[in-house]
Amino acid sequence: MDAIDLDGVTKAFRTPHGTYTALHDLNLSVPASEFCAIVGPTGCGKSTTLSLVSGLERPSVGHVRVGGQPVDGISSEVGFVFQNDAVLPWKTVLDNVSAGPRWRGASKREAVQQARDWLLRVGLAGFEDRHPHQLSGGMRKRVALAQSLINEPRVLLMDEPFSALDVQTRSIMSNELLRLWDLTKPTVLFVTHDLEEAIALADRVVVMTAGPATVKDIFTIDLPRPRSVQEIRFTPQFVELYHEIWQSLRSEVELTYTRSMTALEVV
């Protein structure tokens, strides 16, 4: 049984100028505990795919299943690290991270204890009492990560979680993520623009077409684990995979680019 299953999914949004089809006949299955990366040109429908899996949106056509169950609203099994900052600005770091367990019924003591553990794990011990605006962008991302992971979700959706970070912090965070993933082995759906990041982290890389998105190719990344994301990119196998996947992605990126240019000309 697959942890995530998207079956013939189409998603159309209503817009002022009629409907816009973001996803068209998308089929994707992710087995339990797999780390699956999604790459695709900007605006193709990657975030939309995650919001369908999370239950925040419903498909227009087709079926979405998580853990074999049809998605019907938000499931407690799912964690979601959003593309944009979504930590609560009026709560301290500690309150932000302990919010999940508190809302799920844990006692305050228990929740705070867990939150302290997770803050230690993401390297934010000592920042418990700060408000988000007093943190750097990278630190806020780590709060968001701890906030999601503390619930120990069986399915973890991540939408370009590291795109706001500088290159160094990013590779440190990637290693951290792999280490944390190894702890509880959730199924991960990881959206990124960075092909290197996708290959370094994932078991499989899914390439999406220019919108309306559907799966174009799926590549299995059989690089050995545990991996170090800094070093792995210099192995010949990595370079070869990169080349192969880029060939597939490139035409979609170019198509998106041409479209946006012609759209400009029309205007």
Next chain:
Amino acid sequence: MSSAAVHPFTVEPDPAVALTRPPVVVVDPVAVRRQRRRRLLVNVIRLLVLGVTLGGWELGVRTGHIDAFFVGQPSGVASQLKTWAQHGTEVGPLWTQVRVTLQEALTGFAIGVVAGIVAGITLGRVRLLAEVFGPFIKVLNSIPRIVLGSIFILWFGLGPSSKVALAVVLVFFAVFFNAFQGTREVDRNLVANARILGAKRRHVTMQVVLPSALTWIIASLHVSFGFALIGAIVGEFLGAQQGLGLLISHSQGTFNPNGVLAAMVIIAVVALLAEGAISLLERRLLSWRPPQLSGADL
């Protein structure tokens, strides 16, 4: 927010940074002196403006260019205040009048604010209610509510309740619309995140929507206290046994412009004190917000 306006050359010790290393304090003495001199200049000019206005008025009365019978005179207002303070007013001790009006205004303010917040957030969160009650509220808001004061006196009599009711009605709508709007403007991303983390509806309301709407709500409190005072005073004006409004209408009835003006001065002081208290509350409740960017006028 003058306290947050730090000159670019002055880096105040940031409590956050102080945790890890000693604060870097760079002070440009020339800039500090220039800023201090400027503030002094502004205050001196302010005093001048005030002095010239009041002095000119006083002088105009004394030289016979202005008729004190109609517009009063500053020294008359001052001596009126003194007389009231020392010997009480025509309608009773001065302090009692202030207390009665303040009590009416504060009670009306509190009830109106709570009702406005509850109604605003409820309608903001429950779409059906918003759709059903939307038109009614618009109609109620469009009638000049001050007129209700007469009805409230018929209903509740000459005591404080009719004034409180008028203050409530005035405050309620101001707070309600802001609370409603604030609820609607809440960042959907924050709500989605909270729901995925496990927040139930009431958690979202209390921990995501309310704090987010608070910025809007507090903005409305500044004007609402003024409305509460207006409600209390107009209510007293329309019929009362005590209060500053009664004092004003009494002074009006005895052709005593100095009395009207003296009551106005008292009301202004009360309003300014309340404004200060609300600003303090604002700073406390919204302490999580990043400080305003410092620097010269943008």
